[in-house]
Amino acid sequence: MTEQGGAQTSAHLGTTEHIRTYPFDPSASVFGVGIQVGPMGTDGPWAGGVGLSRRVHRIDFHVLLFFRSGPVRHMIDFTEYEVGAGEILWIRPGQVHGFSTTEEYVGTALTMQPGFLPRAIVEATGMYRYDRPPLLRPDRAQLDAIETSLAQLQREYLDTTTLPLSLHTSVLRHTLTAFMLRVAHVSAQAAADACEPQPDTTFTRFRTAVEQSFTTNHSVSAYADELGYSRRTLVRAVRAATGQTPKAFIDRRVILEAKRLLAHTELPVGRIGVAVGFSDSANFSKFFQQHTGATPAAFRAEQF
Structure with missing residues (x-):
């Protein structure tokens, strides 16, 4: 699994019990490229099929x-966001989300396959910054620039006649890069307004490692050894970036995944514990209650 917010966990569970994960469908794209741009519709590919x-x-x-x-x-990962005209929701791979069944979705949807943009752009735009809020509220000037860039991206996406596929894909990547840099600027400003410090490379590597291994590794020392840092260096970097200890950061990721599985699957509590790295159901229940104030069963009951 790459940085995808825990999709690996559900992939290892039973086909009728796990949170259904929907893949990107290139066949729904013009020319089969790795993005889709179009209006929000009740059954469009943006909805995950x-x-x-x-x-x-x-x-x-x-x-x-x-x-x-x-x-x-x-709803995205147990938080309900109220979105208005001129605002943006950014849902990242692996996040659990749910549509309103009573309100109409009107606007433009952009879907993007992981790997479509080069790694340097992925890093520059913070595409896997799960610590950033998904709701963005650009100001008027930012929104006008984003709308213009989005319209250009949509025109390039729909242009299937003036370029061969290889050039069409290259143009899309460049146009998408310009567009994503604008969106990322709004995201970074929102983080700055919330006084969120920018993480250094040490924290970025730690965050990636946790995302890849949190279901099996809860040890700060093991992550430090894997990444080649002293435990003290790792503590300083994580605290500077998040205000948390490395252990608290790991535990928070484990709790999020446990909540997802408790709320949105029928898996027994013991199996959920195993899925997030606990071989003993009692230890998992104790851990969950310490961090949430509720037993796993009580948390699950509150969701219905």
């Missing part, structure tokens, strides 16, 4: 929703 009738699921690709009316309430 499920339409709006299935309320909760995962996707293994990026979705950016640009709303032209609202409010619409959309």
Whole structure:
């Protein structure tokens, strides 16, 4: 698994019990390229192939929703966001999300397959910054520039006649890069407004390692050894970036995945514990209650 917010966990569970994960479908794209741009529709590919009738699921690709009316309430990882006209939702791979079944989605949707953009652009735009809020509120000037860039991207996406496929794909990558840099600037400003420090490379590597291994590795020392840092160096970097200890960062990721599975699957508590790295059900229940104030069974009951 790459940096995809925990999709690996669900992939290892039973086909009728796990949170359904929907892959990117290149066949739904013009020319079969790794992005899709178009209006939000009730059954469009942006919805992960499920339409709006299935309320909760995962996707293994990026979705950016640009709303032209609202409010619409959309759930992402146990937080409900109220989105209005001129605002953007950025849903990253592996996040559990659910559609409103009573409100109309009006606007433009962009979906993007992981790997479509080069690694340097992925890093520059913070595409896997799961610590950043998904709701973006650009100011008027930013929104105008984003809308212009989005319209250009959509024109290039739909132009299937003036370039061969290889050049068409290259132009899309460049146009998408310009567009994503604008969106990322809004995201970075939102982080700065929230006084979020920019992480250094040490923290970035740690965050990636945790995302890859949190279901089997909860040890700060093991991560430090794997990454080639002293435990003290890792503690300093994680605290500077998040205000948390490395252990708290790991535990928070484990709890998020446990909540996802408790709320959106019928897996027994013991199996959920195993899925997030606990061989003993009692230890998992104790850990969960310490961090949430509720037993796994009580948390699950509250979701219905």
